[in-house]
Amino acid sequence: MDGIILINKEKEWTSHDVVAKVKKMLNVKVGHTGTLDPNATGVLPLLLGNATKISKYLINHDKEYVAELKLGIKTDTADGEGNIIEEKYINLQEKFLEGKKLSKTDEESLKNSLIKSEKEMPSKSWTKRGWAMSNKSLTNNKEITSNENKKIKEELQKILNTFVGKSLQTPPMYSAIKVNGKKLYEYARENKEINIKPREIEIYNIKLLNIDLKENIITFKVSCSKGTYIRTLCENIAEKLDTCGYMKELQRTQVGDFRIEDSITINQLEEKIRSKEILNSLNSNDDRSNCFITIEQLFSNCNEIRLNAEQVNKFLNGVKINNSKLDGIYRIYSENNFIGLGINKEKKLKRDVII
Numbered sequence: 001m002d003g004i005i006l007i008n009k010e011k012e013w014t015s016h017d018v019v020a021k022v023k024k025m026l027n028v029k030v031g032h033t034g035t036l037d038p039n040a041t042g043v044l045p046l047l048l049g050n051a052t053k054i055s056k057y058l059i060n061h062d063k064e065y066v067a068e069l070k071l072g073i074k075t076d077t078a079d080g081e082g083n084i085i086e087e088k089y090i091n092l093q094e095k096f097l098e099g100k101k102l103s104k105t106d107e108e109s110l111k112n113s114l115i116k117s118e119k120e121m122p123s124k125s126w127t128k129r130g131w132a133m134s135n136k137s138l139t140n141n142k143e144i145t146s147n148e149n150k151k152i153k154e155e156l157q158k159i160l161n162t163f164v165g166k167s168l169q170t171p172p173m174y175s176a177i178k179v180n181g182k183k184l185y186e187y188a189r190e191n192k193e194i195n196i197k198p199r200e201i202e203i204y205n206i207k208l209l210n211i212d213l214k215e216n217i218i219t220f221k222v223s224c225s226k227g228t229y230i231r232t233l234c235e236n237i238a239e240k241l242d243t244c245g246y247m248k249e250l251q252r253t254q255v256g257d258f259r260i261e262d263s264i265t266i267n268q269l270e271e272k273i274r275s276k277e278i279l280n281s282l283n284s285n286d287d288r289s290n291c292f293i294t295i296e297q298l299f300s301n302c303n304e305i306r307l308n309a310e311q312v313n314k315f316l317n318g319v320k321i322n323n324s325k326l327d328g329i330y331r332i333y334s335e336n337n338f339i340g341l342g343i344n345k346e347k348k349l350k351r352d353v354i355i
Contacts, residue, residue, distance in 0.1 A: 009040070015044060040252060068248040082174070089243070304331040
């Protein structure tokens with residue numbers, strides 16, 4: 001079984017958990033092209049068998065995410081798992097609509113109401129200044145019109161658009177990036193400060209999907225380069241709105257050409273194994289009809305080279321073969337059988353991946 005299977009990772013599963021589970025289920029070598037945070041969901045491409053040899057072609061894929069940003073609260077991990085370290089009042093109606101600012105009387109009334117409710121709220125959600133900064137934000141009770149709602153969305157989209165393009169991004173302390181042989185989150189857990197070098201990332205597109213004015217939650221879709229931290233992006237967006245924030249939810253919807261619509265959960269994979277449907281997937285000739293993609297299908301856009309018996313023997317033994325084709329990656333065939341990938345360079349064909 002050589003190819004890629006697309007898993008729709010669920011919450012609380014680490015990427016390594018998924019790899020170990022699939023390895024046990026299918027009894028094959030399994031690898032991945034990049035991890036996904038335990039509390040994030042979405043598409044996780046897994047490499048099976050000899051496909052683990054093609055990871056070098058997949059690790060730089062662009063990504064697409066749908067994220068929820070909670071405004072008004074900052075955590076030490078930049079997501080919902082961390083401890084609250086800052087809270088700041090935010091009201092999107094007040095910010096973008098004239099005449100929507102709370103009156104002194106309304107603000108005092110809400111303050112008293114929240115103070116009264118403080119005893120009933122979990123301690124994690126509150127500080128001594130909790131009346132102004134609780135998870136239930138101070139909002140204007142006045143209803144807004146559809147035009148006003150449209151205006152808020154337009155203004156938010158303008159702010160999101162400022163992030164499109166290349167920029168330098170500082171990764172969060174709670175990440176698996178290694179500095180001096182040690183992961184950043186290990187330094188963070190020891191309360192040690194470490195100098196983190198910003199890295200160049202690129203946002204290709206970012207689109208507002210929804211806003212919850214009562215809860216101060218913004219939902220957006222973003223397409224970005226490898227290495228982009230959406231937790232950091234959420235914090236940066238909140239800063240542009242003169243407040244703080246954290247990433248409440250994250251779903252990865254695409255990795256390169258691998259889409260979440262084509263992925264399956266671990267439970268669904270177990271069912272496919274029980275029903276032997278996975279065997280049908282292996283025999284399918286449709287490149288994107290199912291969750292399993294063969295190496296041949298993955299490189300279907302590459303040209304092919306067909307070798308005779310003598311050339312095949314040389315190719316398999318690592319001998320370079322004279323070839324007049326252009327430089328590039330080629331699918332290699334012995335008669336009609338796909339045997340792997342080859343790289344043609346300066347009129348010489350050499351083996352790359354053998355199936």
